Amino acid sequence: MIELRNVSKSFDGRMVLHDVNLTIQTGERIAIIGTSGCGKSTLLRLIMGLHAPDAGEVLIFGEDIHRVSHARLLKIRLKIGILFQSAALFDSMNVAANVAFPLIENFNIPAARVIDRVAQKLELVEMSGFGEHDPADLSGGQRKRIGLARALSGDPEVMLYDEPTTGLDPILSTNIEDLIVRLSRQLKVTSIVVTHQISTILRTADKIYMMHNGTLLEPESPETIMTATSIYGEFIRGGLS
Amino acid sequence: MFQYLGKRIGTFLTQLGQITLLAGHACRHIVLRPHVGQVFEQMYRLGVKSLPITTVTALFIGLAFALQVVQEFLKFGAGKMIGGIVALALWRELGPLLTAVVVAGRVGAAIAAELGTMKVTEQVEALEAMGQDPVRYLVAPRLAASTLMMPLLVGWADVVGFFGGFIIAIGSGRVNPYMYFESAQAMLHVKDIMGGLVKGVFFGFFIALISAYMGLSAKSGAKGVGEVTTRAVVVSLIVIFVLNYFLSTALFT
Numbered sequence: 001m002i003e004l005r006n007v008s009k010s011f012d013g014r015m016v017l018h019d020v021n022l023t024i025q026t027g028e029r030i031a032i033i034g035t036s037g038c039g040k041s042t043l044l045r046l047i048m049g050l051h052a053p054d055a056g057e058v059l060i061f062g063e064d065i066h067r068v069s070h071a072r073l074l075k076i077r078l079k080i081g082i083l084f085q086s087a088a089l090f091d092s093m094n095v096a097a098n099v100a101f102p103l104i105e106n107f108n109i110p111a112a113r114v115i116d117r118v119a120q121k122l123e124l125v126e127m128s129g130f131g132e133h134d135p136a137d138l139s140g141g142q143r144k145r146i147g148l149a150r151a152l153s154g155d156p157e158v159m160l161y162d163e164p165t166t167g168l169d170p171i172l173s174t175n176i177e178d179l180i181v182r183l184s185r186q187l188k189v190t191s192i193v194v195t196h197q198i199s200t201i202l203r204t205a206d207k208i209y210m211m212h213n214g215t216l217l218e219p220e221s222p223e224t225i226m227t228a229t230s231i232y233g234e235f236i237r238g239g240l241s
Numbered sequence: 242m243f244q245y246l247g248k249r250i251g252t253f254l255t256q257l258g259q260i261t262l263l264a265g266h267a268c269r270h271i272v273l274r275p276h277v278g279q280v281f282e283q284m285y286r287l288g289v290k291s292l293p294i295t296t297v298t299a300l301f302i303g304l305a306f307a308l309q310v311v312q313e314f315l316k317f318g319a320g321k322m323i324g325g326i327v328a329l330a331l332w333r334e335l336g337p338l339l340t341a342v343v344v345a346g347r348v349g350a351a352i353a354a355e356l357g358t359m360k361v362t363e364q365v366e367a368l369e370a371m372g373q374d375p376v377r378y379l380v381a382p383r384l385a386a387s388t389l390m391m392p393l394l395v396g397w398a399d400v401v402g403f404f405g406g407f408i409i410a411i412g413s414g415r416v417n418p419y420m421y422f423e424s425a426q427a428m429l430h431v432k433d434i435m436g437g438l439v440k441g442v443f444f445g446f447f448i449a450l451i452s453a454y455m456g457l458s459a460k461s462g463a464k465g466v467g468e469v470t471t472r473a474v475v476v477s478l479i480v481i482f483v484l485n486y487f488l489s490t491a492l493f494t
């Protein structure tokens with residue numbers, strides 16, 4: 001379970017998040033939408049403990065990750081996978097080494113099993129056979145999928161997806177959306193999906209939150225959001241000024 | 242004016258504090274929980290791969306320096322001392338200093354650019370997200386490798402430079418090859434050799450520390466990486482020259 005209590009964060013004196021409250025139950029899937037630059041990626045970083053909040057608490061499995069020791073924080077992070085908006089692949093390593101990285105560094109897994117696991121995750125994101133490639137030689141969408149495979153390689157209990165389907169064609173997009181849903185159905189993976197893509201919002205989330213003026217609005221459901229008269233409807237239909 | 246100066250001094254002191262903290266943090270990891278694989282990889286990348294450029298530099302420094310020494314010393318009939326003078330100059334000053342300059346350019350720039358790029362492309366955050374401490378994974382191995390490899394490079398540069406001097410000396414046709422080595426043996430003491438290597442240890446440590454700090458302080462954008470890379474090399478060079486003076490004072494007087 002993830003809980004944010006009255007979380008605020010500013011950069012250089014400019015408030016980005018203001019008094020954000022959010023509770024996510026185990027296995028739940030939520031989507032976060034909002035205008036570019038409103039603080040969605042910042043929210044994911046706070047949950048990962050990569051930024052410290054100026055005020056408030058971030059509870060992951062009941063622990064306030066900004067109060068625990070650094071060593072403990074590193075341990076907690078192992079249960080969370082994050083797909084960065086930019087994919088953030090290590091360009092000093094090939095694709096297979098990227099996907100294997102969390103396994104090799106964090107878990108004592110024999111080499112043969114690491115190879116199996118890497119192949120399995122690459123297949124999941126439809127990138128089999130790309131293990132020997134350098135990240136620099138991949139397209140944006142391919143990098144994204146490798147980033148996803150890497151985030152999933154440690155079998156996390158929580159997944160944070162920052163724009164998982166941006167840059168993918170409609171078919172791949174659908175497959176990744178299915179993957180997100182499947183992970184949560186089969187493995188109870190809790191997921192937070194930040195996205196601008198309407199199909200992804202509708203197909204992956206049980207609840208949709210909109211970030212507006214630094215806070216999260218009351219959530220909408222995918223069934224009603226398209227016809228909602230609230231700010232959600234306006235945003236989704238492109239009418240928000 | 243005073244406000245500006247005060248602000249600059251404030252920034253400088255803050256950075257000095259941050260560098261000291263980074264050094265402490267990295268050294269703790271080197272001693273307590275080193276990432277052995279990364280240390281070896283960096284020893285190869287920072288040390289072994291610096292061999293060619295170090296060799297060429299040292300050879301030509303040896304040649305050029307000996308050229309002067311041979312000319313002048315023969316005038317005074319002091320040909321017997323040439324080997325010793327070349328050896329002393331190389332081991333005490335030229336070897337450590339010029340190797341450090343070359344390594345600051347190659348290794349310092351590489352560290353700053355690599356860590357800077359990793360910082361601005363979220364790779365450092367990705368490391369943290371995967372439960373790794375970037376200081377342990379990125380900074381400590383580079384610091385350890387540079388500190389270990391630098392004295393070896395210095396020693397190698399001394400040998401190569403001395404050999405360069407030898408070529409010039411016998412090339413002149415007026416220096417006895419045996420005398421060249423014998424005078425070096427007589428004039429060069431263990432203290433000089435150790436002193437030169439100790440300099441290498443310090444230079445290696447500071448080049449890696451300064452460059453890693455600069456790299457991790459990079460701000461978004463390619464301009465940010467370019468800027469910190471330049472600054473890493475410039476600051477490293479200044480620190481090397483200042484430090485060299487004090488080390489020479491402490492070690493050789």
Ligand SMILES: Nc1ncnc2c1ncn2[C@@H]1O[C@H](COP(=O)(O)OP(=O)(O)OP(=O)(O)O)[C@@H](O)[C@H]1O
Pocket residue numbers: 011012016034035036037038039040041042043085
């Ligand atoms: N490390 C940082 N230092 C300074 N400002 C930052 C930093 N990270 C984010 N910001 C600022 O915080 C704001 C929110 O950024 P964030 O990346 O969270 O937006 P976003 O909602 O993810 O946008 P997008 O949809 O374009 O990805 C932006 O104005 C950005 O400039």
Ligand SMILES: [Mg+2]
Pocket residue numbers: 040041042085162
């Ligand atoms: Mg973002």
